Amino acid sequence: MAIQAEDEEILSKFRDESTRNEAFNLLLKKYQQKIYWHVRRMVIDHDDADDIVQDVFIKIWKNLPGFRNDAQLYTWMYRIATNECITFLNKKKQKNNVSLDDVDFELADTLSGSDHFSGDQIQRKLQEAILTLPDKQRLVFNMKYFDDMKYEEMSDVLGTSVGALKASYHLAVKKIESFITNTD
Numbered sequence: 001m002a003i004q005a006e007d008e009e010i011l012s013k014f015r016d017e018s019t020r021n022e023a024f025n026l027l028l029k030k031y032q033q034k035i036y037w038h039v040r041r042m043v044i045d046h047d048d049a050d051d052i053v054q055d056v057f058i059k060i061w062k063n064l065p066g067f068r069n070d071a072q073l074y075t076w077m078y079r080i081a082t083n084e085c086i087t088f089l090n091k092k093k094q095k096n097n098v099s100l101d102d103v104d105f106e107l108a109d110t111l112s113g114s115d116h117f118s119g120d121q122i123q124r125k126l127q128e129a130i131l132t133l134p135d136k137q138r139l140v141f142n143m144k145y146f147d148d149m150k151y152e153e154m155s156d157v158l159g160t161s162v163g164a165l166k167a168s169y170h171l172a173v174k175k176i177e178s179f180i181t182n183t184d
Contacts, residue, residue, distance in 0.1 A: 005030060007073040014064055024061060031074060032057070034147070035081050041130070041142045042085040052088055056081045071156050079157045082139060089135065129179035133172050140165055141172040 005013075005026040013023035035056055040049040059080050067076060130138055139158065143149040151162045158165070 011064075011067065011069075011073065024064075027060070028057065031077060034074075035077060038078065038081055038142065038147060039085055041146060042082075042138065043088060044127075044131070048088065052081075052084050056084050059084070072153070075153055075156045078143075078153075082157055085139075086135065125180055126176070129176040130172075132179055133175055136160075137168050137172040137175070140168040141176070144169050 010023050010026050010030070013019040013026070016023075032053065036049060036053050039052045039056070040046065043049050043052060056077070060077055063080075067073070071079075130141060133141060136158075140154060143154050143157070144151075149157075151165050154160070154165050155162050160168075
């Protein structure tokens with residue numbers, strides 16, 4: 001077997017009770033880091049991202065037997081991770097009884113004080129700019145810019161038309177450019 005198992009092979013092993021744990025370990029090896037960074041870019045804090053990723057993989061474990069191959073495995077997992085991020089951010093907003101702008105300000109504050117963030121000044125500025133975006137634009141920008149996802153894949157994950165995603169990405173890029181050029 002190759003180092004990186006193919007999705008079909010993983011799913012096949014998962015369907016067999018005797019190789020289910022092995023299949024899940026292969027799934028973790030193949031996707032855990034990608035899912036972590038997707039979540040981390042949304043919630044910024046390392047500990048929060050770790051907790052969310054753990055929840056994501058618990059949901060994947062519980063729901064994988066019902067996976068119908070309607071979408072690619074990664075797209076399906078990405079959707080679960082995205083929904084967990086949105087749920088987390090909404091709970092954080094409600095728990096603190098603050099506006100989403102205040103949550104974004106808190107995330108930006110976390111970014112500047114994070115021991116786990118090792119980016120240089122330009123990368124930090126980009127991350128701060130991304131935090132000024134509305135959630136949907138932030139998601140679309142992260143998926144396109146960092147994960148190099150195709151609009152069709154994003155459409156599957158977010159349930160939004162390709163045209164709307166292209167518009168969101170374009171707006172996000174313009175806002176980021178404006179943020180960066182106006183704060184120098």
